[in-house]
Amino acid sequence: MLRWLALFIAVAACLLLGMATGEQWINPFSASDTLEQTILWELRFPRLLTAFAVGGLLALAGAWFQVLLGNPLAEPYVLGVAGSASAGAVTGLMFIPESAWVMSAGAFIGAWIGIVAVMFFSHLGPNRMLLAGVVLAAFWSAVLALLLALLPEQGLFRAFSWMMGDLSHSDLPVPLLLLAWIIALGCGLLLSKSLDRLLLGERHAEALGVDVKRLRQRLLLLASAVTALAVTAAGTIGFVGLVIPHLMRLLFGSLHRAVLPASAIGGGLLLVLADSAARTVIAPAELPVGILTAIIGVPVFLFLLLRRN
Template identity: 80%
Template sequence: MLRWGALLLALAACLLLGLAVGQQWMNPLDATGQDAVILWQLRLPRVLVAFAVGGLLALAGAWFQVLLGNPLAEPYVLGVAGSASAGAVTGLMILPESAWAMSLGAFAGAWIGIIAVMLFSRLGASRMLLAGVVLAAFWSAILALLLALLPEQGLFRAFAWMMGDLSHSDVPVPVLLLAWAIALSCGLMLSRSLDKLLLGERHAEALGVNVKQLRTRLLWLASAVTALSVTAAGTIGFVGLVVPHLMRLIFGSLHKAVLPASAIGGGLLLLLADTTARTIIAPAELPVGVLTAIIGVPVFLLLLLRRG
């Protein structure tokens, strides 16, 4: 049953990828001149970025939920989004003309936020989660200060990035796809230990799991994936929160099924949201982060009602 479900999900992914690229995807050799440029240099890279980033965020969400023992956990709950945003705006202030300044600042800011949270990791999952919430408020205050100091010509770019921007990613597409494949492979190698950790730390240790080592690996892995995703596409919320829940409802709680389904389902969700954002008010474009929040909030509330 799980294999058939995964196969159908993969086929749906291929179908939506084709639809998102456009009609010329069906016969790309016919694309010439301006159409070829739009197809190969604009549409296809954006589709691949959306799929990879969505999958990475969903994987990170599934890991954080196990790591913290909290179903409400997601990649941004530890304040990573706020610190990355502060880093991106700082980079824009220092080098406003550099295309890489915002991305490098976001990557550095994300890791600063991650290291700050890791200082509390020895105190337990609940305190680490509380520290993340407090640090998120701190980074929001820093971000507000930086935006107040930012020159007016940089405000539009900063706000666009903060609401999610897949059109100006400075991270190469092959790097994102390779990160997606590596992250999924690492998750599958840890899937049995993750299943045991769901039973509780004492039960997992009794079954031969080194809980401390597993938590450290999960924290570094999920943090690195989140930092890369934020650097590539800005702050896009709710993908890592909603997708793992949906996949568990469909495929059960075993991580050997949940993780591949989340990696594909997260990519599909962000791809669908980005396609909708580009077309719903064309030729204008909605921020994809706003659309994922609009989609994610009702779905998550529905999940809470079903669990209730």
């Protein structure tokens, strides 16, 4: 109970810190000026809620992919969904370079093309599906490089900003992202017992009444859809789905009825912190938030890899 309370207090504190920090320091409790109120409630607060929802979705997807692939080092972009979304976003910019909506629509369509491609290999088992995902990721990277070479100059800055993770141009409605966060968490909790049994191995899970093939298909579709929505909203932000599930397992144990809600909250907490730092470190300019999550995630990834060996 104390750990959960500490987690909720940390989220509230980070939201307040994120509202206060930026190009201009504003006290959320004493802001009386109309301009300050506008900055707080119409600019910073919706962006922080977007960061919280996107971080939570990525962390949930990471927890699901790690069970789905039987690999503790898996994360949401391992199957090439982010690469296909990036290719779709840049394709949209080729037609209308200044339209964020076209870029978001292209990213969502591209992500689902990547999901369909991965689903085609799902019947081969987790190991071959992982290998197919790695090959598809390399293919989408090549397609993306070709598209960037053909992209008009006025769209290059927006494309590179989005590819490094950018919350400043997110056009998806905040209520939609929060609703997706709630639905994804609810679906995860409904599958939590089956996920716990799958951790014991396929044979043990089947002996306990789990339809492993159907469960894997549901997990793949759910995790990929969540990743597609998160990528559409904020671009490619890596390592949140890798770091947070492991950290929450250390704090709350391995049962998914605790790991999934803790990951959904912890992922949001990490991205809120990273976004607040990205807006503050070199203010008035901004760092891409994906750079900060990578700076945190790469050392953790290497530590987990060495620990596993």
